[in-house]
Structure formats: structure tokens, C-alpha cells
Amino acid sequence: DTGVSQDPRHKITKRGQNVTFRCDPISEHNRLYWYRQTLGQGPEFLTYFQNEAQLEKSRLLSDRFSAERPKGSFSTLEIQRTEQGDSAMYLCASSSPPTDTQYFGPGTRLTVL
């Protein structure tokens, strides 16, 4: 069990560019979550997958954001036409029954210039 991993750990981009982040959950976990954390705030829920199905999306997830989990294993979060307001830490977590306790990855810190 290697824990949840995220790549890259840091991303600096210019406004208007597209970025993609990857999350690899704990191998036996069938549920995967994305959260966004801005400075001085707690994480906010973005979206959730059960296996490959995206079962919920927050209203925070504008149409510039898209997430996939094509084979029910790793997931990607893409942000198109980035804005300065997208600058944040993007956290991934995974869980499995019966407890569904969520275990978090180290996060990807996005800076939009």
C-alpha cells in the first residue's frame, strides 16, 4: 500500500493555458475524490467517482473543469483556459467500503500567473 499519489506536485502556468493533474489512488480503493483548497481555507469538494462513474460534481466545478477516471483506477483533472482564481492546492483522496474513510494525497499546487 503506497498511499495516494498525485502528479505533478507543483504547476505554474500562464492564464489561458490548459493544465492536467493526475491522481493514483490506493490500489484497492474504488472511490476517488477531488477537492480544492485555497490559502487559509479547508478543502472544498469538487467531484467524486465510484469506479469509473462520476457520481457527483460540485457547482464549484465550472464547465472549464473536467475530470475522468477511465478504467476505475487513476483519475485526471483538467482545467481549461486557466484563470488566476484557479490558483489553489488540488487534493485527491480515495476510499473503500466499509468505512469509506478518505485518505489524501500530497496535492498539486497550481499557480496561475
Add this chain to the structure above:
Amino acid sequence: AQTVTQSQPEMSVQEAETVTLSCTYDTSESDYYLFWYKQPPSRQMILVIRQEAYKQQNATENRFSVNFQKAAKSFSLKISDSQLGDAAMYFCAYRSARYSGGSNYKLTFGKGTLLTVNP
């Protein structure tokens, strides 16, 4: 919608002393889970302790224990014998236990309490 409030933005404690971090929440549900997570500087979020609302007994994990007051919707974290490694941001989080669609799995977090441990 559920909300979680942590009224102490910052707390400090002397090494080896005890500190209590406060958390209140608002929900109309009767069945849910509560969590405390720790986020050290530039490091990932770690689960500290978990409490099921249907259990009256307060959860304990080594030096960490909670005081769960369901009627008051209060969930405080007590850290005993504080250590330098306990310095971190602590987040209280809520999760519904109601199984309908996907929304029950998301965590709702408070804004966090920054704990400083003084040697």
C-alpha cells in the same frame, strides 16, 4: 446543507501540555461521521480520528481523544502530552451516512485551526 465551524483560527500549547480544539457543526441528519484531519506544513492531510454519530462512546487514538456532544452538535479534539510533531493545521470534517446517490460521500471541512507547539 451541512456546515462545520472551527472558531479558533490559531491555538498554541506548551510541549507536554494538553490542548483542546473546538468544532461545531450544523446538520438536520441523525446519522453521520465526524473526523479530525491534521495537515502539517507542506505535507499531506492525515486522518487523526473518526467518530460515528450513532456511537455514544468518544473515540480515542493514543494521545488524541474527542468529546462528542451530539445534542450540542459539538466535536472537540483533545491532544494530551503535546509533542513538537503535533504542530499543524487541524481540520474538522463532516460526512453524511445517508446512502442516496453520491453526495453522502463528500467531506465538508471547517476552516481549520493552526496549532503551534512551544518547546
